[in-house]
Amino acid sequence: xxxxxxxxxxxxxxxxxxxxxxAVTALDGVSLAIPRGSFTAIMGPSGSGKSTLLQCTAGLxxxxxxxxxxxDTETTGLSERRLTLLxxxxxxxxxxxxxxLPALTAEQNVALPLRxxxxxxxxxxxxxxxxxVGLGSRAxxxxxxxxxxxxxxxxxxxxxxxxxxxxxGDEPTGALDSRTGREVLELLRSMSDAGQTVxxxxxxxxxxxxxxxxxxxxxxxxxxxLCDPAAGQIAARMTALAVVPC
Ligand SMILES: Nc1ncnc2c1ncn2[C@@H]1O[C@H](COP(=O)(O)OP(=O)(O)OP(=O)(O)O)[C@@H](O)[C@H]1O
Numbered sequence: 627x628x629x630x631x632x633x634x635x636x637x638x639x640x641x642x643x644x645x646x647x648x649a650v651t652a653l654d655g656v657s658l659a660i661p662r663g664s665f666t667a668i669m670g671p672s673g674s675g676k677s678t679l680l681q682c683t684a685g686l687x688x689x690x691x692x693x694x695x696x697x698d699t700e701t702t703g704l705s706e707r708r709l710t711l712l713x714x715x716x717x718x719x720x721x722x723x724x725x726x727l728p729a730l731t732a733e734q735n736v737a738l739p740l741r742x743x744x745x746x747x748x749x750x751x752x753x754x755x756x757x758x759v760g761l762g763s764r765a766x767x768x769x770x771x772x773x774x775x776x777x778x779x780x781x782x783x784x785x786x787x788x789x790x791x792x793x794x795g796d797e798p799t800g801a802l803d804s805r806t807g808r809e810v811l812e813l814l815r816s817m818s819d820a821g822q823t824v825x826x827x828x829x830x831x832x833x834x835x836x837x838x839x840x841x842x843x844x845x846x847x848x849x850x851x852l853c854d855p856a857a858g859q860i861a862a863r864m865t866a867l868a869v870v871p872c
Contacts, residue, residue: 631698632659633792633823634683639692641678641846652678653689654846660792660825665818667834668827669860670843671868676827677796679843683825684717684794685709697791714743718785718793722800724777726769726784732756733765736783743788755783759813775806782813786822793817795826799833811836831860842867 641653652675660666668676681687682694685701694701696716701709713719726735736755737747756762759779769777778798785793795814799807807830815836818824826837834840835857842850844867852859 630662631695633662633664633697634658634660634825635695636679636683637693637695639679639682639689639694641675641682641687642690651846653682655692656843656846656848658841658848660823662823663818663821664839665815665824665837666826667837667840668825668843669829669831669834669840669864670849671864674843675846676843678846680794680796680825680827684719684792685713686719714739715788716791718788718790720778720781720785720793720795720798722797724769724774724781724801726777726780728769731766731768732761732772732780732783735769735780736787739784739788747787752787755787756780758786759783773806774802775809778802778810779813782810786817792823792825795824797828798826799828799830804832807833831857831864834860
């Protein structure tokens with residue numbers, strides 16, 4: 627039996643915003659375990675709680691109640707300082723907007739998380755990550771000299787340089803055309819095949835079909851899931867979720 631702790635575990639996580647009559651329950655008692663090395667897509671209608679789930683899981687936001695674990699570390703209850711360190715050392719994040727610093731070259735952007743962690747980046751280490759995402763020949767280019775897909779691959783390299791336990795993506799292909807988006811998804815897929823845990827929020831059934839498992843949220847609760855899904859199946863579940871009265 628596999629005794630390894632899950633890469634990520636949520637235990638009855640609730641996140642509310644606002645007070646009394648104006649309160650919004652973005653997550654409503656979500657429990658979820660994500661195995662190490664798996665690729666999970668989180669889907670659901672707009673406002674269903676996907677980003678809140680990702681943020682609470684990645685330690686960017688704190689649940690109102692419930693517990694979140696990264697490996698065997700409970701992140702809920704950590705001080706801000708410990709949480710910042712944990713995010714820096716154990717988590718990678720890519721967003722829809724690539725968020726590369728415009729004044730820095732691709733390799734300087736990728737080296738940044740190592741510098742923030744107080745390490746002196748080795749050029750070979752940075753170059754190796756850039757090679758891994760297919761950006762080896764663009765190391766000296768600044769973001770404005772890169773295409774959208776290249777910038778997102780640069781952002782991926784920056785997220786991976788610290789060898790995070792979990793790579794989170796919030797709509798990582800949302801700003802890319804479908805061909806470029808597919809290249810980024812294939813990269814994520816190959817990273818997961820090599821053992822990297824990946825958790826990605828997406829609206830796109832084709833993007834979600836690259837995952838091993840799709841978890842569907844509606845009104846802050848997990849309503850459904852699919853394993854090894856095809857895009858058509860995912861789209862059908864999304865349509866069903868949208869029409870099921872909650
Ligand atoms: N900081 C906040 N303050 C108040 N309400 C919030 C806040 N963040 C999220 N919400 C509310 O929580 C609910 C879930 O939001 P969330 O952004 O997690 O949904 P989502 O599924 O990611 O939506 P989308 O697909 O549109 O990005 C929504 O009703 C949203 O308005």
